[in-house]
Amino acid sequence: MCIQEDQVFHTYKCGHKGPDNPAAQIYPCDEAKARGPFANTQKKLRRGRVVAPVSDSSVLNVARKSLHQNQRMTVARGPGVRFLPFPAESPSVLEGSSHSRWKMKMKYIKSPNYPGRQLALGLTGDIRAVDESYVVKHPKSDPDSSEEARVYNEMKQEMMNVERQIYERLGLHDSIIHYYGPLDNSGAIKLAYAKQGDLEKYITGHEMPSKATRIAWIRSLIEGFYHIYSSKVLHQDIKPNNVVVHDGSVKIIDFANGEIFPPDADMEKVFTDDPLAKGDLCGIASVIYSVSAWRVFYYEFFEDNQFPRPDEIPDTEALVYREIIDKCWRNEYHSVRSLYEDSE
Structure with a gap:
């Protein structure tokens, strides 16, 4: 299939830390569209996989924001493709007659010596x-x-x-x-400073607290996520290590992947128009499950921009807030508001 300039869609797949793990791939136009490109690519900052149209200049920001940890990529241009996130010091090469793959070079960046x-x-x-x-x-x-x-x-x-x-x-x-x-x-x-660390490490290092404590923590988290929703914000990276334990309470952190909307925005419409907004619901389920079962679990919604299959998630039988966890993973909530109302 010939890739047309102005119609190309790119998917960026970021892996674990390491210079050889991340890979970039161009999907043919029809396949990319099936994966769900969106016009407003400015907001498609995602940990994991990002799909966006090359012809939109804001996709450059998306590509840069896809990078994991302290890595930076350089991608070269090829015939019929107009895309160059960074100036290539030594151009990468296109492989295959369909121009379906790009090579990337990675650079590790040493942080400045900040105080503390x-x-x-x-x-x-x-x-x-x-x-x-x-x-x-x-x-x-x-x-x-x-x-x-x-x-x-x-x-x-x-x-x-x-x-x-x-x-x-x-x-x-x-x-x-x-x-x-x-x-x-x-x-x-x-x-x-949350000295008790993030929820993922806390769970693995501490005995399961009482049922009453776990219910209180889950209730607090639901209140927090609803406050985020009501403030016209999407978190977009909800997972156990983006919750910390501070003075015996749970606190939501890290809005680096977040999205902020005008104060008068209709968040129900946001969830209708942007299927990726529901990544927040999927993440909430993982956090609630982790507290309820006292076992860390995280499903990466943005890996394929979809909710999990039944064989990809753990059993929730006998867990507190089981119904909410299951309904999140089955994509039965329209938004965080409907989840919150269901928890009342």
Whole structure:
């Protein structure tokens, strides 16, 4: 099949850390459309797989944001294809007569020596413990003077800017990590220091708490996710390690993949128009299951932009909030609001 310029759709598949794991692939137009491209690619920042039209210039941001951890990619142009996320220092080559595959080169980026002890290095930020009360999340940056580095740094700054806007929109809420505001004009933000760690590590390192505690935690999380929805925000990366345990309570963190809408946005319409919005529901099910069963589980909705098959998820028999978990995974909720109302 001949790939037409202005109609090409790209899928970016990001793997685990390592220079050889991620791969980029161009699908033929009809297959890509079947996988669900969307006109507004600005908001298609996803951990995992992203499908977007090349002819939309904003797809460049999507490609950059697809990168995992501290990796950066360079992709070359080929015949009939107009796409170059970063200037190629040494052009990659197209393979196959259908031009169906691209090679990528990866570069590991060493973080600047920010003050404080490094707690985590994520997709967008370098998180440092400054004192016992708060941490600072710094935008990741590449110190190179190249055009690649400039574009990379601008992208990370923009992602941090969106995360800051989301925290400011959410305000104070018992189920959201406390946001102390910007550190300075660098784009860094200050957040409460959750010394008990993320939920994934907490579950694996602690005995199952009482049923009453687990119910209280799940209830708190549902309240938090509904607050996010009501604030016209999509989280888009809900999973056990994006929830932390802080002073015996659960707090939702990490809005780096998030999406913020105008204050008057109709979120029910957002969930109708954008099937990927339902990734939040799938993630909520994984978090609720992990607390209820006291066993970490996470299904990657954005891997194939679909809900799990029955053989891909664990048994929920006898679990608290079983009905909600099952209905999420069966895609029976229209939005976070319907989930919240069902939990009342």
